[in-house]
Amino acid sequence: GAGVSQSPSNKVTEKGKDVELRCDPISGHTALYWYRQRLGQGLEFLIYFQGNSAPDKSGLPSDRFSAERTGESVSTLTIQRTQQEDSAVYLCASSLVGGTTYEQYFGPGTRLTVT
Amino acid sequence: ILNVEQSPQSLHVQEGDSTNFTCSFPSSNFYALHWYRWETAKSPEALFVMTLNGDEKKKGRISATLNTKEGYSYLYIKGSQPEDSATYLCALLYNFNKFYFGSGTKLNVKP
Numbered sequence A: 001g002a003g004v005s006q007s008p009s010n011k012v013t014e015k016g017k018d019v020e021l022r023c024d025p026i027s028g029h030t031a032l033y034w035y036r037q038r039l040g041q042g043l044e045f046l047i048y049f050q051g052n053s054a055p056d057k058s059g060l061p062s063d064r065f066s067a068e069r070t071g072e073s074v075s076t077l078t079i080q081r082t083q084q085e086d087s088a089v090y091l092c093a094s095s096l097v098g099g100t101t102y103e104q105y106f107g108p109g110t111r112l113t114v115t
Numbered sequence B: 001i002l003n004v005e006q007s008p009q010s011l012h013v014q015e016g017d018s019t020n021f022t023c024s025f026p027s028s029n030f031y032a033l034h035w036y037r038w039e040t041a042k043s044p045e046a047l048f049v050m051t052l053n054g055d056e057k058k059k060g061r062i063s064a065t066l067n068t069k070e071g072y073s074y075l076y077i078k079g080s081q082p083e084d085s086a087t088y089l090c091a092l093l094y095n096f097n098k099f100y101f102g103s104g105t106k107l108n109v110k111p
Helices: none
Strands: A005-007 A010-013 A019-024 A031-037 A044-050 A065-069 A075-080 A088-095 A110-114 B005-007 B012-016 B019-024 B032-037 B045-052 B056-059 B062-067 B074-079 B086-093 B098-102 B105-110
Touching: A005 A088, A010 A019, A019 A088, A019 A110, A031 A075, A044 A065, A044 A075, A044 B098, A075 A088, B005 B086, B012 B019, B019 B105, B032 B074, B045 B056, B045 B062, B074 B086
Parallel strands: A010 A110, B012 B105
Antiparallel strands: A005 A019, A019 A075, A031 A044, A031 A088, A065 A075, A088 A110, B005 B019, B019 B074, B032 B045, B032 B086, B056 B062, B062 B074, B086 B098, B086 B105
């Protein structure tokens, strides 16, 4: 079956521009996660959705970052006024339910480069 | 911020060697530990989800153990093959929703 998809796969943008990253989770998965990996660093948790609700937004790096999810489907991560430190691979993952025993299925990621 | 440490950072072994690496974490209440394999140009894939002290999981030549009291998990690969080359990530779930990932162990298996 279809896995998690993300678009675009690569994005190069100029400093100060806004970008929107999209994630399509596996159908039926109620939980959705956003992570990023900056060069040489580990995966950093950004935000989690259960359905279309994000109970904890504390992982978002700054108020330039926002995310939304439509029902139990597509999610978009928006970065406003991009900075060079925003350059990273942004990964999305979904799982059946947010919880302990449900593994996450990751998308291929969006590589964002801010020049 | 929770500190999840993985060691070694990278590992080079010959085909056929057995190897293991470590995920260390603060020994306190947590819900689950996940192991993922991340091959170059692919998405991370789940290997194991572990929840209990003394939990052991096995999938083919790969196995993992968990010691929650001491705060570590080991991942073992028996008879490494070139296709095992990847970065192995561990992730801790400390509250219901938030995962803390280690930086990973990058394994290179030479034929």
